[in-house]
Amino acid sequence: ATTPRVAIVTGTSSGIGAAVVAHLREQGHQVLAVDFNPDGQVVAEAVGAVFHRADLTNADACRAAVEDAMSRFGRVDILVNNAGIQHVAPIEEFPEDKWRQIIDLMLTAPFLLTQAVWPSMRENGWGRIINIASVHAQVASPGKAAYVSAKHGMIGLTKTAALEGGPQGITANAICPAYVKTPLVDNQIADQAKLHGMPEQQVIEQIMLKNAAVKRLIDPAEVAGMVGYLASDAAGAVTGASWNIDLGWTAQ
Numbered sequence: 001a002t003t004p005r006v007a008i009v010t011g012t013s014s015g016i017g018a019a020v021v022a023h024l025r026e027q028g029h030q031v032l033a034v035d036f037n038p039d040g041q042v043v044a045e046a047v048g049a050v051f052h053r054a055d056l057t058n059a060d061a062c063r064a065a066v067e068d069a070m071s072r073f074g075r076v077d078i079l080v081n082n083a084g085i086q087h088v089a090p091i092e093e094f095p096e097d098k099w100r101q102i103i104d105l106m107l108t109a110p111f112l113l114t115q116a117v118w119p120s121m122r123e124n125g126w127g128r129i130i131n132i133a134s135v136h137a138q139v140a141s142p143g144k145a146a147y148v149s150a151k152h153g154m155i156g157l158t159k160t161a162a163l164e165g166g167p168q169g170i171t172a173n174a175i176c177p178a179y180v181k182t183p184l185v186d187n188q189i190a191d192q193a194k195l196h197g198m199p200e201q202q203v204i205e206q207i208m209l210k211n212a213a214v215k216r217l218i219d220p221a222e223v224a225g226m227v228g229y230l231a232s233d234a235a236g237a238v239t240g241a242s243w244n245i246d247l248g249w250t251a252q
């Protein structure tokens with residue numbers, strides 16, 4: 001049987017985050033679902049999670065989310081850093097404000113949330129930090145300077161948290177998926193089609209699945225299943241690692 005835990009998951013209004021919240025609820029955990037999109041309320045409540053609205057590019061909002069979890073549940077055992085956005089443009093034209101927004105949301109917020117949940121995990125001698133990175137934490141693609149930089153940075157944060165957390169019962173791992181069927185990817189298909197001047201179906205086949213041994217998009221539930229494992233008692237020896245779910249992309 002799974003020990004019931006308290007989890008914070010970010011970016012939960014759609015896609016991978018919504019699937020992670022549903023999966024952790026199925027495992028019997030309490031979940032604070034954090035997102036700036038108010039649609040997240042309905043998504044969270046449908047599976048019995050509590051919704052907390054926050055723009056995680058704001059540092060105080062990151063800390064307030066953890067305070068909310070602490071006041072409701074008295075502890076935080078699991079942190080899943082999932083919220084993310086994409087912007088596709090060549091470096092020469094990449095807008096500085098988009099660069100900063102992506103780094104704030106996808107690297108600084110995971111750091112601030114890790115920092116804020118740490119005391120509770122340390123006091124309980126048990127914690128799980130699970131960072132949803134990307135295949136773009138391992139390899140790059142043109143047009144994605146900010147995203148690739150944030151995701152590569154997230155691996156560094158994961159490894160550092162693993163080293164500091166080891167003696168305190170806190171593990172930290174990253175999951176690195178290739179393309180998952182979510183709204184974020186639907187938007188990218190449209191952006192890439194514009195960037196390369198090709199039809200959307202051609203973008204999927206020739207760009208997105210070009211390096212894939214398994215020629216299909218990934219289901220969000222496949223990522224949620226790995227989060228469930230990494231969050232479990234069984235994964236106590238698993239830390240500082242990057243777990244690819246990448247259709248064989250990085251095998252070549």
Ligand code: NAD
Pocket residue numbers: 010011012013014015016017034035036037054055056057082083084085105132133134135176177178179180181182183184185
């Ligand atoms: P998604 O767009 O479906 O979900 C992202 C969520 O983040 C949304 O609910 C959105 O409202 C929320 N969000 C965005 N900006 C926010 C902000 N400032 N504050 C709070 N919440 C905010 O995307 P997804 O595909 O499910 O992606 C989730 C994570 O998985 C991201 O970190 C993404 O980089 C990563 N990822 C996705 C894929 C993929 O192919 N979809 C592949 C690898 C990694």
